[in-house]
Amino acid sequence: xxxxxxxxxxxxxxxxxxxxxxxxxxxxxxxxxxxxxxxxxxxxxxxxxxxxxxxxxxxxxxxxxxxxxxxxxxxxxxxxxxxxxxxxxxxxxxxxxxxxxxxxxxxxxxxxxxxxxxxxxxxxxxxxxxxxxxxxxxxxxxxxxxxxxxxxxxxxxxxxxxxxxxxxxxxxxxxxxxxxxxxxxxxxxxxxxxxxxxxxxxxxxxxxxxxxxxxxxxxxxxxxxxxxxxxxxxxxxxxxxxxxxxxxxxxxxx
Amino acid sequence: xxxxxxxxxxxxxxxxxxxxxxxxxxxxxxxxxxxxxxxxxxxxxxxxxxxxxxxxxxxxxxxxxxxxxxxxxxxxxxxxxxxxxxxxxxxxxxxxxxxxxxxxxxxxxxxxxxxxxxxxxxxxxxxxxxxxxxxxxxxxxxxxxxxxxxxxxxxxxxxxxxxxxxxxxxxxxxxxxxxxxxxxxxxxxxxxxxxxxxxxxxxxxxxxxxxxxxxxxxxxxxxxxxxxxxxxxxxxxxxxxxxxxxxxx
Numbered sequence: 001x002x003x004x005x006x007x008x009x010x011x012x013x014x015x016x017x018x019x020x021x022x023x024x025x026x027x028x029x030x031x032x033x034x035x036x037x038x039x040x041x042x043x044x045x046x047x048x049x050x051x052x053x054x055x056x057x058x059x060x061x062x063x064x065x066x067x068x069x070x071x072x073x074x075x076x077x078x079x080x081x082x083x084x085x086x087x088x089x090x091x092x093x094x095x096x097x098x099x100x101x102x103x104x105x106x107x108x109x110x111x112x113x114x115x116x117x118x119x120x121x122x123x124x125x126x127x128x129x130x131x132x133x134x135x136x137x138x139x140x141x142x143x144x145x146x147x148x149x150x151x152x153x154x155x156x157x158x159x160x161x162x163x164x165x166x167x168x169x170x171x172x173x174x175x176x177x178x179x180x181x182x183x184x185x186x187x188x189x190x191x192x193x194x195x196x197x198x199x200x201x202x203x204x205x206x207x208x209x210x211x212x213x214x215x216x217x218x219x220x221x222x223x224x225x226x227x228x229x230x231x232x233x234x235x236x237x238x239x240x241x242x243x244x245x246x247x248x249x250x251x252x253x254x
Numbered sequence: 255x256x257x258x259x260x261x262x263x264x265x266x267x268x269x270x271x272x273x274x275x276x277x278x279x280x281x282x283x284x285x286x287x288x289x290x291x292x293x294x295x296x297x298x299x300x301x302x303x304x305x306x307x308x309x310x311x312x313x314x315x316x317x318x319x320x321x322x323x324x325x326x327x328x329x330x331x332x333x334x335x336x337x338x339x340x341x342x343x344x345x346x347x348x349x350x351x352x353x354x355x356x357x358x359x360x361x362x363x364x365x366x367x368x369x370x371x372x373x374x375x376x377x378x379x380x381x382x383x384x385x386x387x388x389x390x391x392x393x394x395x396x397x398x399x400x401x402x403x404x405x406x407x408x409x410x411x412x413x414x415x416x417x418x419x420x421x422x423x424x425x426x427x428x429x430x431x432x433x434x435x436x437x438x439x440x441x442x443x444x445x446x447x448x449x450x451x452x453x454x455x456x457x458x459x460x461x462x463x464x465x466x467x468x469x470x471x472x473x474x475x476x477x478x479x480x481x482x483x484x485x486x487x488x489x490x491x492x493x494x495x496x497x498x499x500x501x502x503x
Contacts, residue, residue, distance in 0.1 A: 002290070028311060028312050028315060029311050029379075032311070032315060032379060032382060033382055035382065035383065036256070036382045036383035057282060057283055057286070058282050058312040058315070058316075061282065061286065061312070061315050061316050061319055062315050064319055065315055065318055065319055066256075066383075125283075125286065128286060128287055128289065128290050129289065129290025
């Protein structure tokens with residue numbers, strides 16, 4: 001009997017490390033290739049993106065091959081959506097717009113088996129061949145909630161008191177919108193709320209998350225952030241800029 | 255950097271061990287599920303079945319997860335078909351209707367890089383993250399040829415002389431058809447041709463394969479066959495009959 005596949009995001013966070021889950025990966029072939037880059041996880045998009053339930057198996061298998069955590073952002077805090085996503089093979093979920101303690105508790109209840117929660121029973125893909133799957137599943141299931149509304153910031157003390165949530169990710173774009181600063185995440189009020197929220201999460205002994213951008217990631221690690229949602233599009237853009245710069249150098253002869 | 259994934263079927267054959275190959279698992283979900291059963295390889299069907307090039311990535315990844323060797327039966331002895339199948343992630347090919355030594359040489363040429371063959375150059379899926387892939391790939395790539403025409407049986411000595419073929423697989427149904435006994439694999443002439451071909455393959459120091467079910471796998475094991483194709487359909491039917499029988503009993 002094989003052992004249950006480890007969740008690298010859970011293991012690295014437990015060891016005090018930093019985890020990046022890269023978004024913008026939309027096909028199994030891309031996930032397989034991204035595996036060569038050494039990133040800890042892949043962020044699969046079902047809140048805004050094209051990921052249907054039928055897509056989850058193939059794309060999470062590609063992640064499993066490389067030992068990358070497969071983390072799906074679901075569309076809402078809804079029990080069946082959450083456990084069906086996990087049943088199809090995701091190692092973790094991200095749930096948007098968690099604004100109250102009750103919403104955070106519903107997420108945990110849906111994602112964890114008894115005695116923690118009441119996740120629906122089924123023979124899940126990650127359980128194939130695992131004799132004692134039900135005893136290990138909770139430990140290998142990653143849960144991240146998004147703090148992305150000003151009301152969530154107001155309720156943050158309540159939300160961070162909910163157990164079994166691995167990461168509280170402060171997401172800037174929706175937060176800025178909810179503060180009346182649509183499209184202006186750099187607004188000082190928004191940035192101040194982000195920094196204060198990260199600090200409150202750290203002070204509560206929990207793990208904050210944030211978006212991972214090349215230019216700012218080091219500073220957020222210094223602030224205590226240990227989980228990042230990076231974006232493959234930024235990596236492609238940066239790589240393309242390096243390439244075109246070299247073309248220009250070649251043409252100009254410098 | 256990652257190591258080249260081992261080919262379980264090829265490694266076991268090299269040690270003289272028996273290899274099981276399960277067909278009828280042409281969706282990634284099924285491949286993943288049967289991984290826990292412990293078969294050595296899966297036979298993905300592109301000669302008769304639904305496995306298009308685009309499907310090979312997902313199917314072979316599911317096999318890789320369990321260390322099962324993903325083999326694809328291609329439709330014909332075609333240079334591009336063979337190496338494109340491997341490029342998508344198959345670790346081996348099985349090729350139907352190999353009737354002459356030249357057929358077998360064409361297959362090896364398409365499936366192996368230089369200096370053995372001239373497989374087309376690309377960044378295949380199995381190469382992701384592997385340094386020096388093209389120098390290692392030939393050792394990973396498995397070639398199975400099907401002996402399934404009476405012409406092939408008659409040319410078997412020369413076919414067996416072709417190097418770098420891992421398995422010479424004697425397939426009964428088409429063989430029976432080619433001998434004028436369509437649908438009658440059990441005809442004594444057909445069975446004799448199968449038995450004699452297997453004996454000849456083994457006598458040449460090569461690896462013999464054949465198509466079996468639970469009813470005859472032990473017989474062929476005792477004849478020295480090392481590669482066994484069987485179909486999930488047979489397992490589903492026996493399980494289904496057992497269930498319905500238990501209901502009636």
